[in-house]
Amino acid sequence: MITANLAKARGTRLLSLLALSIALSACAVGPDYKRPEINTPAQFKQVAGWKAAVPSDALERGAWWELYGDAELNDLVGRLNVSNQNLAAAEAQYRQARALVRGARAAFYPSLSTNAGVTRSGQGGGQNVVTTSDVISSGGSRSTITKNYDLSLNASWELDIWGKLRRSLESSKAGFEASAGDLAAAKLSYQSELxxxxxxxxVLDDQQRLLDATVxxxxxxxxxxxxxxxxGIVPKSDVSQARTQLKSTEAQAIDLKWQRAQLEHAIAVLVGVSPAELSIAPREQLPQLPQIPVALPSQLLERRPDIAAAERRVISANADIGIAEAAWYPDLTISASGGYRGSSFADWIELPNRFWSIGPSLAMTLFDGGARSAEVERTEAVYDQTVAQYRQSVLDGFREVEDYLVQLRVMEQEAQVQQQAVESARESLRLIQNQYKAGTVDFNSVVTVQATALNNERTALTLLGNRLTASVQLIAALGGGWTVDQLVPPADQDDKLD
Structure with missing residues (x-):
């Protein structure tokens, strides 16, 4: 009866301890996260004339490159998403961060370990050696040699009273989501580059066709x-001028080939193959310049993966402050062990050889020379650093969008004027050629007008290429089709802890 009462009392105390631990764990030391304040303008400064984004816009679908209406570009981006080696490295970093979350979650559960072994020990000064437990007398000295067999099961559970483990999980989760943002940002960057x-x-293909036609x-x-x-109508100098102009233009046409080859090589590496394995055939049709819907500046915080990753690092740094502050409080661990211990293998695992132990323990550092204070100070400084980096990322995002908005708007106006210049140059060339055939002007006048016409045609194509490039850069600056909801992909939803 007494034994039963003692066992009941111990169980009651253990339950009380667990209840107290659970009550205390409802709160965690350290500051709770609040998003740093950002001065967000109501709209972009250069947004005049641009279409506002709505949920049905094509950019919301994610495959933003489809806006250019080019099937070959779509195929190349698909290959990049699968085979780019830099993305493969970023994806491996993402999986490392996910594993850290699982490791942090595992700290919430008890750890179990088992041990089985045999030990042989001796005491005394005798010279005789025996292989079983015995006492030997030799020349007045005694030697004791014993052999023990052990089989045990050990359990340990650290109770998260002060929230250290939860802050650690919070930090790991934020790091994981930051890694997901880094992966998305890298993917968007390489897609944009491709x-x-x-x-x-x-555009070089079109310039090549222009130069070939001009030749x-x-x-x-x-x-x-x-x-x-x-x-005998014209002097020989006219023939020399005509031949010089022809050969100079042929050289310009040849020069485009190495530029195109380098772009083709860059695309090959982006899709994960050697340059020898990829050939992109020339074609006449140019990709279309898309209409890009522009979101509000406040939405940029949810659409840019690099900004989202920067904020997650702020969350992680904030949780690290709580981990550092938890070091000031004692750790409560419940340990239990049990098993069998005997000196004979034959009757090793029998009831008389059984042992067990269970009980809580508190561990607390009383003096560390200021190490804990220094660690708290360090984590607070890291937090301030990540907040500044986050705010700078937002400012850089706003600047990039403003840059590409004004660049596209101004280049559109420039393209309209340049097109007028092209049409005027074509008309001048037609007139001067007719005058030369009629013998009213010399060939030098024809060469001048021809060079002007060619330069205007090439300038118009270069301007189109710049507009296409700026459109890609604007889409990337707006976050592509990415949203913050994609920080944790569906396959990783089990990594969340409510």
């Missing part, structure tokens, strides 16, 4: 000049 290289390659026109002009020279 799209820019591909669009520039297509053909200059070849006809040279033939006409040679015929006029043989007829």
């Amino acid at each position: 799209a820019q290289s591909y669009l520039q390659l297509r 053909d026109a200059y070849a006809r002009s040279l033939k006409l000049t040679e015929n006029q020279y043989r007829a």
Whole structure:
């Protein structure tokens, strides 16, 4: 009866201890996270004339590169998403962060371990050696040699009274989500790089066609000049000028080939293959310049993966302060062990050889020379650093969007004026060629107008390439089709802890 009462009393005390621990664990030391204040403008400064984003816009779908209406670009981006080696490295870092979350969660549960072994020990000064427990007398000395067999099961559970473990999990989760943001930002960056290289390659194709057509026109002009020279209508210097102009333009056409090859090589590496394994055939149709819906500045915080990752690092740094402050409080651990211990293998695992122990323990550092204070100070400084970096990321995001908005708007106006210049140059070229055929102007006048026309045509194509590149950069600055909801993909929802 007495034994039963003692066991009941111990059980009551243990339950009381657990209840107290649970009550205390309702709160955690350290500051709770609050998003740092950001001065967000009501709208972008350069947004005049741009379409506002609505939920049905194409940019919301995620596959933003489809806005360019180019099937080959879509295929290349799909290959990049699967085979790019830098993305593979970023994805491996993401999985490392996910494993850290699982490790932090495991600290909430008891740990179990088992041990089985045999030990042999001796005491005394005798020289005789025996293999079983015995006492030997030799020359007045005694030697005791014993052998013990042990089999035990040990359990340990650290109660999260002050919230240290929960802050650790909070920090790991924030680091995991920051890693997910880094992965998304890297993917968006490489997608943007590929799209820019591909669009520039297509613009070079159009420039190549322009130069090839110009070379053909200059070849006809040279033939006409040679015929006029043989007829005594024009001097030989006109023939030399026509040939110089033809060869110079041929050299410009050849020069484009290495530029195109380099872009093709860059695309090959982005999709994860060697340059020898990828060839992109020239074609006549240029990708379309898309209409890009522009979100509000406040939405940029939810659409930019790099900004979201920067904020998650602030959350992690905030939780680290709680971990550092928890070091000032004692750790409560409940330990239990039990098993069998005997000196004979034959009757090792029998009831008389059984042992067990259970009980709580408190551990607390009384003096550490200021190490804990220094650690709290360090974590607070790290938090301030990550807040500043987060705010800078937001400011950089606002600046990038403003830059590309004004760049696209101004270049659109420039393109309209440049197109007028192209049409005027074409008309001037047509008139001057007719005058030369009629013998009213010299060939030097024709060469000047031809060079002006070609330069204007190439400038118009270069401007189109710049507009296409700026459109990609604007989409990337707006976060592509990404949203903050994608920080934890569906496959990883089990990593969340409510």
